[in-house]
Amino acid sequence: GAGVSQSPSNKVTEKGKDVELRCDPISGHTALYWYRQSLGQGLEFLIYFQGNSAPDKSGLPSDRFSAERTGGSVSTLTIQRTQQEDSAVYLCASSLRSGFYNEQFFGPGTRLTVL
Amino acid sequence: DQQVKQNSPSLSVQEGRISILNCDYTNSMFDYFLWYKKYPAEGPTFLISISSIKDKNEDGRFTVFLNKSAKHLSLHIVPSQPGDSAVYFCAASGGNTGNQFYFGTGTSLTVIP
Numbered sequence: 033g034a035g036v037s038q039s040p041s042n043k044v045t046e047k048g049k050d051v052e053l054r055c056d057p058i059s060g061h062t063a064l065y066w067y068r069q070s071l072g073q074g075l076e077f078l079i080y081f082q083g084n085s086a087p088d089k090s091g092l093p094s095d096r097f098s099a100e101r102t103g104g105s106v107s108t109l110t111i112q113r114t115q116q117e118d119s120a121v122y123l124c125a126s127s128l129r130s131g132f133y134n135e136q137f138f139g140p141g142t143r144l145t146v147l
Numbered sequence: 148d149q150q151v152k153q154n155s156p157s158l159s160v161q162e163g164r165i166s167i168l169n170c171d172y173t174n175s176m177f178d179y180f181l182w183y184k185k186y187p188a189e190g191p192t193f194l195i196s197i198s199s200i201k202d203k204n205e206d207g208r209f210t211v212f213l214n215k216s217a218k219h220l221s222l223h224i225v226p227s228q229p230g231d232s233a234v235y236f237c238a239a240s241g242g243n244t245g246n247q248f249y250f251g252t253g254t255s256l257t258v259i260p
Contacts, residue, residue: 036190067250074151075191075236075250091247123190136248138183138190 034058036139038124044145045114053109053142057126065127065136066099066109070120078122081107114146150174151239153251161259166224168235168254173218176242177249182211182222183236185253191236195222199241227258 037056045051057064066078077091081101092098096114101107111118121143125136152171160166168182178199183191197204197211197220204211210223224231234253 065248072252074149074153074252075238075248077247077249080247088247125190135193138192140188140190 036124036126036137038122038139038142040142041140042143042145044147046147047116048113050110050112051114051144053111053122053144055107055109055124055126055139057105057107057124058137059105061126061128061137062104063127063129063134063136064101064107065125066107067123067125068120069123069141070117075123078109111144114144116146119144119146149252150177151237151249151251153237153254155254156252157255157257159257159259160227162229163226166222166227166231166256166258168222168224168237168256170220170222170237170251171218172220172239172249174239174242174249175218177239178241179239180211180213180220181238181240181248182209183238183250185234185236194235224256227256229258229260232256232258 039054062083064081067075069075079099080088096112099109121141123141125138127134127136150173181196182194184194185191195206195209195211197213213220234255236253238248238250240248
């Protein structure tokens with residue numbers, strides 16, 4: 033399809049395990065965002081990639097969280113030593129260019145449950 | 148801290164009537180505001196936006212109003228249709244927020260046929 037895709041759609045893991053979440057942005061989109069939505073909360077910004085520039089990691093909640101974007105396309109969000117408070121829906125979005133005025137297209141999200 | 152707030156978690160409206168969804172923000176530096184619509188098991192989709200140089204933007208049945216002095220925006224849907232039933236998020240950005248968009252917690256709209 034032409035939209036943003038994310039995998040897996042659901043992930044259940046045990047506390048202390050590492051998880052990797054994948055995002056395939058729309059082809060040609062140079063900007064990529066990761067958000068998470070915890071129960072009863074709004075979307076929380078995590079990290080932003082723009083082309084080959086250094087990512088904006090200001091939203092990552094701890095050093096257990098990291099993300100990379102290979103070849104300016106696919107992105108992987110890694111959470112190490114997962115905790116129960118990491119349970120949330122993790123959403124990826126891409127936009128054609130950086131900047132506030134460029135529409136973000138969201139993927140369907142990955143629901144992470146940490147037992 | 149929650150810089151964008153949607154104080155009504157849910158709203159029910161009769162089909163054909165007006166739906167009004169409200170959003171408040173605290174950062175006076177925000178200068179661009181968006182509304183997203185989200186169906187279950189899908190990602191949010193962009194609905195309508197407004198920049199701070201305007202106080203109203205209209206797109207078909209959807210109109211967004213911005214009151215900068217009150218730091219308040221609202222989304223009006225007229226007439227409401229059952230297919231509008233979804234969760235609506237407002238978001239804001241600009242000024243000193245870098246690349247971040249700040250989202251509210253969402254309002255779940257149910258349009259009753």
